[in-house]
Amino acid sequence: MPGQILLVDDEPGLREAVQAYLEDSGFDVLVASNAKEGWDKLEQAMPDLVISDIMMPQVDGYQFLQQMREDDRFETLPVIFLTARGMTADRIQGYQAGCDAYLPKPFDPEELVAIVTSLLDRRTVLTKAASDSDKSDIADIREQIAQIRSMLTQGKTGVTQTPAPIKIDFTPREQSVLDLVVEGLMNKEIARRLETSVRNVEKYVSRLFSKTGTNSRTELVRYALEHGLHTQ
Structure with missing residues (x-):
């Protein structure tokens, strides 16, 4: 385009x-x-x-x-x-x-x-x-993320935490955004927490998708939890 x-x-x-x-x-x-x-x-x-x-x-x-x-x-x-x-x-x-x-x-x-x-x-x-569009069911996304975190905590087979197979070089800001996405925060909430714009958060989430080979927030959260990429 x-x-x-x-x-x-x-x-x-x-x-x-x-x-x-x-x-x-x-x-x-x-x-x-x-x-x-x-x-x-x-x-x-x-x-x-x-x-x-x-x-x-x-x-x-x-x-x-x-x-x-x-x-x-x-x-x-x-x-x-x-x-x-x-x-x-x-x-x-x-x-x-x-x-x-x-x-x-x-x-x-x-x-x-x-x-x-x-x-x-x-x-x-x-x-x-990466954007939180009006068409997205934010409540459903939060629920899916909560379920993924719960499965990891309980040690169920759906998610297995293992060492990351390759090292992914996140910038400090990318890591901060990733940690907040894993917590279940949406872009507007992350922007407020990090005192930046929603547009910048969208760019960071987009780059996280690219670096991890994922295409949605739930995929990103699952990937981060499976490979221990979050720090909180």
Whole structure:
């Protein structure tokens, strides 16, 4: 689905070519020639996704991404690294830094559009699932969560708590949100507890879905309890 994209690259020719192709595909594209300019654009208008080069003067892509991930406003923003560095170690570093996709140059423009579309579609689905919509039966969700917690406490076979099979690196704020979701709190309640906006809570819950491979609050709670991911 079309959305607004921030493209950060210090190569004018490639930047213009990528911008033109994305705009031809229906996306609204903001451009920046370096990370500092990219940060200024971020603060002026929140895009739906960021495409960034890695090898840039002064502030490279890794530092730019780290700056985004340390800011609550941009922590869950999808980021694609578009770079000439295609070594496995570089890709691993990119994923560890928190990028969502990594596309080495030269690349097929159609593949870039496919990745962008996939990330935006996934984000839309998760954000919708993360929101407390009027159509949701909140009382039913609370009851399901309470039942899951009760089953764990009583040691029933429906839920078995085991060590997490893999380490999931939650940020401190993600962990706080996860703990409150496990308690059965809804987004508005979590927002009040953490003194943040409901929209930010939705983004955190959406990112928790993504990191745990779950698609609903009850699935997330079950997963967290089964693998001991909550801290309270």
